[in-house]
Amino acid sequence: MKKLSNILVFSIVLTIIVSCSVKKNSIISRNFHALTTKYNVLFNGEQAYLKGLKEIEDKHKDNFWKRLAIEPITFNDRKIQQVSLKPGSGFGNDDAVEENKNLTNFDKAEEKAVKAIQKHSMNINGYEKNRQIDDAYLLLGKARYYTQRFIPAIESFNYVIANYPNANLINETKIWRAKTNIRLDNEKLAIESLKFLLEVQENEKELPDEIREQAHTAMAMAYEKTDTIQKVIEHLTKAVTIFKNKEQSARNMFVLGQIYSELDRKDSARMVFKKLADYKKAPYKYRIRANVELAKNTANDSSSVLVLSRLKKLIKNTDNRKFLNVLYYQAGVLEVGRNKTQNAINYFKKSLAAKNNDDYQKTYTYEQLGNIAFNKQKYVSAGAYYDSVLTVTSKEFDQEKRIRRIRRKNKGLTTLRKFEETVKTNDSVLNLVAMSKDEQVLFFEKYIEKIKKEDEENKQQMLNSQNFGSSFGGIGANNSGKKGKWYFYNTQSVAFGKVAFERVWGNRVLEDNWRLSDKNSLLGEEESSENDSPTEVKVDPRYELSTYIDAIPKESKDIDKLSDDRNEALYQLGLIYKEQFKNSELAIKNLEKLKKLRKDDKMELAISYHLYQVYSQINDQEKADYNKNIVLNKYPETKFAQVIKSPNKKLIENKKEDQVVKKYKEIYYLYKENKFEETVVEIDKFSSSIQNSNLIPKLALLKALSIGKYQDKVAYAKALEFVSLSYANTIEGKKAKEIMKKLKKIK
Structure with missing residues (x-):
């Protein structure tokens, strides 16, 4: 069985x-x-x-x-x-x-x-x-x-x-195939298949909402690849109307708002971002960023006050801590638009100090701070901020147009900062040199007292930060549960003792006789008795008067070098402010200061000429005439005087030189087209009509090279020899000589 x-x-x-x-x-x-x-x-x-x-x-x-x-x-x-x-x-x-x-x-x-x-x-x-x-x-x-x-x-x-x-799943599969074709750069094929799905069969209304949303999103992706921006807007609009997939729909809405902003359709952008910001179904990150974009697209009028108030409420909300960097930044931008510069600076600094931050965000914040400083004519501070922009910029964005513009702007500021620092430093040292011995001693005694006081305050703050507690035997926060009452079982007590020790003794190596500042005193001597007084602790050099007095230059050549460097820096600053930054006030300040400080007339001509130009620009005719008369009366034969007398002459010469350059290019193109005989003929014609041009040696060398292309070696060598002898000190003469040496080696 x-x-x-x-x-x-x-x-x-x-x-x-x-x-x-x-x-x-x-x-x-x-x-x-x-x-x-x-x-x-x-x-x-x-x-x-x-x-x-x-x-x-x-x-x-x-x-x-x-x-x-x-x-x-x-x-x-x-x-x-x-x-x-x-x-x-x-x-x-x-x-x-x-x-x-x-x-x-x-x-x-x-x-x-x-x-x-x-x-x-x-x-x-x-x-x-x-x-x-x-x-x-x-x-x-x-x-x-x-x-x-x-x-x-x-x-x-x-x-x-x-x-x-x-x-x-056939419709979803068709959408995925279209997306894959987009990744393969087959956008047209993707668009055709999606159109067939949505339009040709006229079954869009019969499709589930999820499928229609996915299809319109994929269509927007395809049209974005073909730069058909109006079609992108059309399909994104249809996709966000459905709003089934919360994550993707919110993203589509955000991109739609960004496109409107790029097209300068600010009203449409604000409408989209306002709707997204208030839409509770959307993921929170898009809602917060939509508020920021809403602020970006708001004009500097009464509406900006309402948007700023909206941002302030978001800043106060503790749930938005990880977005504080961008919220503070955008609040600062709005304050800049309202001419509330100090409020803007405070917001930008808070943005930089925010915990959750990224380097790309910081580039915008530092740029805004740099622009504010630049507009306030604080060029040194502006340069420091622009330096910070370039420091935090990653390689990914290093060639971005905005970063390249900042780099160019900062190049001039870097030079300016160098000269400003030279003037400041040299002026300080020269002021000390000019003091009497007693004045120097008094100055540095006050300085030493100041740094001693600062050091004491810093040490006290360090002691306070230790949060010592009520007693040596108490259990500290970092004691890890140790309940022993011995001093060294308490980590806070040990830390306090360490700080107190360093305050009295400084940093000492753990060794015998550690109290002694000079160990050499012990060599060859017997061990001191217990009653001997301890050796004095070595004094910090920063507290020694001799440290500073000895550093003041005494030699006249050193003092003259400081003065010359300072004067050259003042002159360069005057030119930078005049030519590059168009800041007449600072240009005058530096040039006038140089005029007072100079010891001889070496720079009088250049200073007077530039001051004449700057005063003329600001319509201060009296001072302009004063400096003009210095140039005309004391230096009448100089080029500066000729420019003042005949300001249009330079323009005529420039135009003539431009014509010479143009003609040279035409002749050079003949040479490049292998029309060597024609090149020689044109050079002979043209050379007789110009004088004192920098291009004459170039034309002579070009003629020699052309001769070498269609005549024999003897004619070529003769033409080169003429160039090397006639224009020996020019680049062209040296080049001709070099070619002759190579030509002699050829049999």
Whole structure:
């Protein structure tokens, strides 16, 4: 009986196994493989896919200062990942399982999709009987898409569309195929397929909201690649109207607002950002950034007060701590627009001090502070801020137009800061030199008292920061539960003692006789008795009067060098402010100061000429005439005097020189076109009509080179010799001589 029972059980199991074959089209077989695919293999694959998607979202960092990408993903164009699946993986092969431990989540998802297709596909007589296989192919394509294997992804999507036209995921698959074509720069093909989905079949209204939203988002991506901006706006508008996928819809709305802002359609931009900022269903990061963009697109009128009030409320909200950097910054920008400069500076500094900050954000903040300082004519401070911009700029944005502009602007400020520092330093030293001995001593005694007081205050602050507690035996916050009453068991007591020791003794090496400042006194001597008085502690050189008195220059040549360097710096500052920054006030200040401080007349001509020009620009005719008369009366034969007498003459000479340059270029083009004889003829004609031009040596060398191209070696050498002798001190003469040496070596 028992044997019969075993046979019966075996027969039933065998019957079930046979009936569940992928080759047998039965109800049991179809449902068995569909359930196994969905709730076993595909479930695990989809979970891996979702984990991979989460990783991508976490790694992707949006730069809200630029237009966001519609799809929040960053592909590495230089590195296409290759799947590392091994033959037999997913089929119980232990070695394959071991090798697949390093697979990404998308690779695992692909592995599960492949396993579902290989083990559970029921393709009987050309028809797929397992209704879950189209899901497996879609998962396979999406996994390949995110590993940047776009061609294999297209193959997976095409297989679904060709073989499962009635599948419930057919429309989603078409959208994914279109997105993949966009990544392959096949935007036109993507647009055509999406148009067919949305328009040609006239079934858009019948499509689920999720599918319509995805389709319009993909269309916007495609048109963005083709720079058809109006179509991008059209499809983003349709996508955000649906608003089913909260994350993607909020992103679409934000991008739409950014596009309106770029097109200077501020009203439309404000409307979009206001709606997004107030939309509670949208993710919080987009709502906060929408408030910032709303402020950016607000004019400097009464409406800016309302927007500023809105930003202040957000700043007060403790939930917005991680957005404080950008909120403070934008509040500062609004204050700049309202001419509340000090308020703006306070906000910008708070933005820099905010905990959650990034370098790119800081470049804008430092730039704003630099611009404020520049407009206030505080050029040294402005240069320091622009330096900070360039310091925090990463290589990714180093060649950005804005950064290049700041770099050019800062170049002049760097030179200016150098001269300003020279003037300040040399003036200070020369003032000390001019003091009497008693005045120097009194000055430095006050200075030493000041730094001693500052040092004491700093030490006291350090002691206070230790939070010593009420007693040596108390348990400190960092005691890690130690309850011993001995002094060295209490970390706070030890820290306090260390600070107190350093205040009295300074930094001492742990060694014998550590109290002694001069160990050499012990050499050759007997050990001191206990009653001997301790050696004095070495005094800080900063507190010694001799440290400063000895540093004051005594030699006349050193003092003259300081004075000359200071005067040269003042002159250069005057020119920079006059020519580069067009700041007449500071140009006059530096040049007039130089005029008073100079000891001789070496620079009188240049100073007077430039002061004449600056005073003329600000219509101070009296002072302009005074400096003009110095130039005309004391230096009548100089070029400066000739320019003052005949200001238009220079323009005529410049125009003539421009014509000479133009003619030289025409002749040079003849040479480049291998018209050597014609070149020589034109040079002979032209040379006779010009005199005292810097281009004459160039024309002579060009003539010699042309002769060498169509005449013999003797004529060529003679022409070169003429250039080398006639213009020996010019670059062209030296070049001709060099060519002659090479020519002699050629037989």
